[in-house]
Amino acid sequence: MTSLRPGCTIGILGGGQLARMLAKAGARLGLCAHVYSPVADDPAFEVCAARTIAAFEDETALAEFAAAVDVVTYEFENVPSQTAAFLEAHSLVRPNPRVLALTQDRLTEKNFVRGLGIETAPFDNVESVEMLAAAVSRLGLPAILKTRRFGYDGKGQIMLREGADLSAAFEQLGRAPCVLEGFVPFAREVSVVAARGADGAFRGYDVCENVHEHHILALTVAPARISPQTAAAAVEMARKIAEAADYVGVIAVEMFVVEEAGGELLVVNEIAPRVHNSGHWTLDGAVTSQFEQHMRAVAGWPLGSTRRHGARVEMRNLIGEQVDEWPDLLAEEGACLHLYGKKETRPGRKMGHVTRVFEGRD
Template sequence: MSSKPLPILPGATLGILGGGQLGRMFTIAARTMGYKVMVLDPDADSPAGQMADVHLQADYGDHAALKRLGEACAAVTTEFENVPAASLIELAAHCRVSPSAAAVAIVQDRSHEKSWLREHGFATAPFELINSEADLEPALANVGAPALLKVARFGYDGKGQARIDTPDEARAAFRGFGGQPCVLEGFVRLEREISVVLARSDTGECALFPIAENRHDNGILDVSIVPARVTDTLAQQARAMARAVADQLGYVGVMAVEFFVVGGRLMVNEIAPRPHNSGHYTLDACVTDQFEQQVRALAGLPLGDPRLLSPVAMVNILGDRWQEGGPHWGTLLAHPNIKLHLYGKQAARPGRKMGHFNVLDTDAAAALALAERMRDAL
């Protein structure tokens, strides 16, 4: 592989696989810092493609497009975990790639991810791997009912999962998922959900953002509250566990670790090998946001300061808001401490993430109260 020596400085071209909102915000950060950006995404109207210098409209497995991307770019990263690991290996023959194909291959499959976490001593909710219908009944007996059946690949925002109370429901759900490999997870007595977004460099330098407390609605993140309302001891444990996950993976780039808080203890829920929805508060409330950090880690630059400048509450804006005449932007923007971010998506569909807003305040409770009022007023 012939690649530019680190650090890769402004003026070079950076690439990204995936053209959604995370790719868009990476592209904005990279271009602000003086880099050119090439996006590979099959959607002609991709949010990141709108902002990039070059948009390659092609499939993620298109060999000619991958060759063009790899030869044009000094380094390439990913926007989402479902990019084929084989494509990352192919790109690595031409340029620097982070995160690595090996790390992405582990976390893009729930069965591999859960098994990896257990093998490396990280606590998780009880789970069993499901590869056939015959696995369902003994698995349900082990994890207990109720449980969640989740597809191992391509599930997100509550999609590809079903609540299970009986073996018959488990069989029906498994068939409904086309008999593809799944993970059966036992329910836990959840106190709250939190996440740690971090950046890690080639040298092992790690910058951890403040912990977010996350609330979901129908499996989709609704509100993130920062700083999270947890004890200092629990916060330190979460940061240490997230860093340990990144170190054990040999991860380079930005990643998030989601945790369940159960009985005052932490369980790892999921790893996201990319910037994360719960890290969008960093765009307005931190010295360095998660997307600039992604650029820095990719380019081999020293990581930025992740320090929190203000308590903040982040609210997702879903396509549901467009169903009755569209959101009331004037109501939202009447508040000078609210920062609106829209993603440039052409079609507003129920459950689709169209944007988010951050509410900043010197008091976290006041930020959350205004965020909830504005979410309802939209």
């Protein structure tokens, strides 16, 4: 098991806010960050020790990057598979890139989860309008048609309701390979943010509850309003997934909670092989932030305490023009403001977040 020393360099693919917060968390532990991104004004470039501005397909730049760092990690799951393969041949990559292949394709991911005996939404593979029609007749409507690859924040998906024009929907998604997901009548959405160390140790944060608006995470509250048994089962699912993938780093598993007569049923929605927006509350609300936890894991170091501060922690995203509330948030007693340093405000763009830690008894 490779273990780094302070002063070593962790290479990060991607330069967005996740890379920015990873770089800062690494610096806290005496680790240098080398950020690799094709976008020159990316937020992470402002807080890192070394930078490469190059395309992910630029093998000369990738080789230099791999030679300059002690381990490579990434802030997003859509790292091109060739990039990942090239880096793995030249450097240690954590988490191992096999998990990218797994999570880049919704069909592969769902089959993997099912293979572990974990529930997912009912789904069918869709490669043609005929297959879509067959899937609809099997799963019923409403259902959600999603491209198998490159979807995020609601992009690449269409809700199909009674009477929908299936052909038009498939056309709208560019006739790309899709999955149709049956409707899950969930009571709430939760996620498990957890980490697995290079030594196989596993630690989950409190399961948190998420509210999405327009398919983008708006609010996370920790802990989630679920029974302790359900919470333990959720963390156990994340552990199973991480172990099966021989995962090293922070992983997030999004789940639906369905209320049934017999109790709460957990249905896995999505796996993110990286630090996750629903774990941002740990920056102010836990002993070890998810960013430090990821850097610890990737460095081959012991995982830190996931203990929560306060009785309840709330994290709200600042999306698009919501960031203009910054003067009020700065002035609000006890609010912890985080701004990502993005040069341009755009609708739907994550510009920052604010955390509130509430004391008092549960």
